[in-house]
Amino acid sequence: MASSRLMGRGIGAFLLALAAPVFSQSITTSAVAPGSAIPVPVTNPVVLALMTVLVLALALRMLRRVGLQRTLLSLLVVGTVVGATWQSPALRAQLLAAFTNPDGETLPIPVTQIPAGPDVAGFEMADFSNASGVPLVITSLDPPVFEDCFPGGLSGELLPAGGGGGASPDACTGVLADGANCRVNVDSICRAEAENSLAILSLTGSPLTLTVNGAAGAMTVTNTSTQVTATGIASSFAGTALAGNVTESGNTCAAVPPGGSCTLTFTPGNTVVPVTDLVISGDDTNTVTAAIEVQSGSTLTEINPVQGAASGGTGVILKGTGLTGATGITFDGVAATSVNVVNSTTVTAVTPAQVAGAVDVAIATPAGSATLVNGYTYLATAVGQSASGGTIAALNGGLQNLVAAAADNSPAIEWGGLGTATIVAQSDTDGAGNTAAIVADLGPNGGTPYAAQLCNDFEVDSQGNTPCQAGNACYNDWFLPARGQLDALFDNRVAVGGYASTAYWSSTESSGDPVMSAWIRLFDSGLTFVVNKDFLSRARCVRAFTP
Structure with a gap:
C-alpha cells in the first residue's frame, strides 16, 4: 500500500507538472547595439538522464515488493505517459522548462534603423537561433513600440518598404526546434507603429530654387498615412541663412487628411542664399528636411575688351541677363565709373585704376549680383593702350602725359588766323593753353574751320561715340598739341597707330613770324618747320592724361 501511495503521488506530481503554465522563452523588446549576437540560452540536457534514472529506481523498488501486477501496471502507465510526452516537442519543452528553467527566458529584440541620408529606409530583421540542444517553446512576443523604433521621433521620411529576396526564417511563434532559426519582422512592426502613431509626410518640390526679389515658389507636402490627420504643418528657418531672406508666404497645411496634400509657398527677399536646409513638420508628424536656394536673377557672361591699362579709364561693355537697373560694377x-544700363542684357562702364593682374568683375542689380571670375586683366600702363577716350600716346610726365584721339580729326585743315597779330600761342609744351588762346582770339573765324577750334569742340564718349551719348563718360577737353608734345607723338607714332606719313599741325605759332606762320611736323621724315597758317595740314587732337 505504501508503494502504491508513493506511485500515485509520483504520477500525480508528473501530471500536475504537465498541467502547469508554460515556463519557456519569451521574447521582449530592448534596443541593443546593431550586430549583437542573440543566441537562445541552452537548457540542461542532463535532466533527461536524471529523469530516466528516477523512473528505473522507482520501478526496481516496486518489483521488490508484493503486488507485482499493480506495480507493472503503474510502470506501464508511467511509460505510456512519458512516451506520449516525448513524442510531442511542445510538451517535452514544457516538461523540460518546468524542471530546468521554471522562470523562463527573456530575449531582447534589436531595433536597428537602416538610414538613407536624412530618411529611414527601413529596419533590420531580428533573427534568433535555438542552440540549446532541445526544442524550445516561444510563449510570448513583446514587439517594439513607436519609442523603440523612433527614439526622439521620426526625423525625415520613412521610405516605402522594398521587396526581399530568397528564403527567410519562420516567424518566432510556437515551438522552435533545436538548431532552427526564427525571425521577428521588425520592419513591419515599426512601420505599423509609425502608421498608427504619426502622419508620415513626404515632400515634392525640394530643393526649391528662387530668384532674388523674384516670384514665389512652392513645395507640396503629402500625408502618406492611412489613419492619422496631419495638423499644424509649417516650415522653420531657425538658425539658417534663409532666416530673414525667405518668408513662408502661404500655407494650406493646417489639417491634411490621410492621403491628402497641401502647399507651402515661399517668397524670396533681396539676398542671394546658397542651397540651405530647412525643416518641415506638424503637430503629429515626422520631420522632413527640405532645401531652398535663392539665386541671383542676373548673369554676367561677357566683357569687352577683356584687358586694359592699370591706370583705368577703359570703356567696357558687359553682357549678360537680368541687368536692368544695375546699380554698380x-x-x-x-x-x-559711368555705369550705363543700355538694356536688360547690356551695361557699359569705365574701368577704375587697379594693380596689374586678373580681377573679378561683379555687377549688382535689383535681381541680385553676378560675377565674372578673373574676367578682366589689368596690364601695366603703356603707350598704345586704349584709355580715356583715345589711345595713350605719351608717358613722359607732366604735360607729356597724353592721350591722342583714336584717329586723325582732320586730313586737311588750316591753322587759322593768317595775318592776325593778337594771338599769343607760342608755348612749345602747353598745347591746352595755346588752344584756349587761339579759340578765344579767332572765335568762329568767319565760318572757316581751323585746327584749334576743331580740337576744342571735339568730344568722344567712353564707348567711342561722337558726339557723346547720354550715360557714358564724355571726354571733351581736347586740344591741339604744342610743338614739343607733337614731338612725343611722332616718337610713339607706331605704337599709337593711325598716323599718316605727312605733316601735322602743332598749336605753337612761329615766334619769328607769329602773324603769318605756325609749326608743323612731318611724320615721315620727322622734320619740323614753319608754314603759313592757311596751309592745309592734318590734325590729331590730344588730351591730358594721369597714369
Missing part, C-alpha cells in the same frame, strides 16, 4: 572690389 566693381573690378576686384573697386567701383567702376
